[in-house]
Amino acid sequence: MSSFSAPPTFKPFNLALIQLGGVGSDKAANLQHARDMILKAAHEGGHLEPGPKVIVLPEIFNSPYGHVHFPVYAETIGYTSGKSYDVENSPSESVRMLSSAAKETGTWIIGGSIAEREADGKIYNTCTVYSPKGELVAMHRKVHLFDIDIPGKMTFKESETLTGGSTTAFFDTEFARIGLGICYDVRFPELAMINARKGCHALIYPGAFNLTTGPLHWKLLQQARAVDNQVFFSMCSPARDMTAGYHAWGHSMAVDPLGAVLAEAEHSETIVHVRVDPKVFQEARAGIPVSTQRRFDVYPDISKLRA
Numbered sequence: 574m575s576s577f578s579a580p581p582t583f584k585p586f587n588l589a590l591i592q593l594g595g596v597g598s599d600k601a602a603n604l605q606h607a608r609d610m611i612l613k614a615a616h617e618g619g620h621l622e623p624g625p626k627v628i629v630l631p632e633i634f635n636s637p638y639g640h641v642h643f644p645v646y647a648e649t650i651g652y653t654s655g656k657s658y659d660v661e662n663s664p665s666e667s668v669r670m671l672s673s674a675a676k677e678t679g680t681w682i683i684g685g686s687i688a689e690r691e692a693d694g695k696i697y698n699t700c701t702v703y704s705p706k707g708e709l710v711a712m713h714r715k716v717h718l719f720d721i722d723i724p725g726k727m728t729f730k731e732s733e734t735l736t737g738g739s740t741t742a743f744f745d746t747e748f749a750r751i752g753l754g755i756c757y758d759v760r761f762p763e764l765a766m767i768n769a770r771k772g773c774h775a776l777i778y779p780g781a782f783n784l785t786t787g788p789l790h791w792k793l794l795q796q797a798r799a800v801d802n803q804v805f806f807s808m809c810s811p812a813r814d815m816t817a818g819y820h821a822w823g824h825s826m827a828v829d830p831l832g833a834v835l836a837e838a839e840h841s842e843t844i845v846h847v848r849v850d851p852k853v854f855q856e857a858r859a860g861i862p863v864s865t866q867r868r869f870d871v872y873p874d875i876s877k878l879r880a
């Protein structure tokens with residue numbers, strides 16, 4: 574027996590990806606700008622058919638990106654999945670801002686991510702999600718930390734200050750089930766597959782690739798995760814700022830279940846508006862029915878195998 578409920582019926586919705594720019598060292602200014610952009614995203618997009626809206630912010634939207642900054646900007650959230658949570662009195666100023674913006678605009682908000690400090694002192698890279706009533710409905714802590722070393726090009730070690738999350742998360746709206754991940758998580762097909770097998774129609778990951786791995790893999794990985802799970806896949810990046818310590822790739826995008834890129838930003842601050850239509854999801858699954866053709870009798874349990 575599965576430990577999750579049946580997903581809601583998939584209906585069309587509009588997605589707004591805020592490729593946020595101008596993030597600096599002043600957290601209050603970063604939060605104010607993010608809030609202004611959420612209001613803008615809520616009011617734009619009139620060229621799309623009407624429907625519910627999901628607004629997405631990028632990874633680490635309230636502070637500069639880098640492992641030295643995480644402990645400085647970390648906020649306590651204190652949310653436990655499945656338990657009621659008093660957003661208005663949240664100790665996190667970012668949570669309070671996101672919740673009130675969701676309520677004010679009547680939209681769903683995937684609040685990018687922020688550095689989160691747990692009671693035991695551990696720091697996570699954490700995404701929180703809000704309903705149009707302003708309720709905090711889901712949280713995902715980045716599971717796979719971005720520790721890479723490409724000599725002369727890109728070295729980054731999130732694990733210097735962060736701890737990886739140890740759960741997976743999705744949330745239900747009245748129009749879709751949406752799975753969460755953050756940036757480097759996209760490189761791990763298992764995480765996307767778990768949420769897809771739990772009935773997610775779309776997987777949405779705040780991210781912040783860089784100028785080395787962005788051109789190599791940002792689009793390819795999203796197309797791969799979309800096609801191998803036959804779901805919509807989308808990642809929302811910060812805008813590129815060559816004066817900042819970390820140079821983000823940008824190119825926030827959304828990919829349909831057949832792997833087609835529905836919309837893609839360049840690298841400056843912008844808002845990408847996309848219509849997510851269940852038609853292509855249904856066509857992909859009916860025409861190429863891999864979900865009913867799986868040969869579980871042939872596959873061993875690979876969950877603990879390492880290459």
Ligand SMILES: O=C(O)CCC(=O)C(=O)O
Pocket residue numbers: 632718719755756757758760780781782783786787790
């Ligand atoms: O996987 C990559 O190439 C980039 C990942 C990243 O930037 C991150 O996880 O923050």
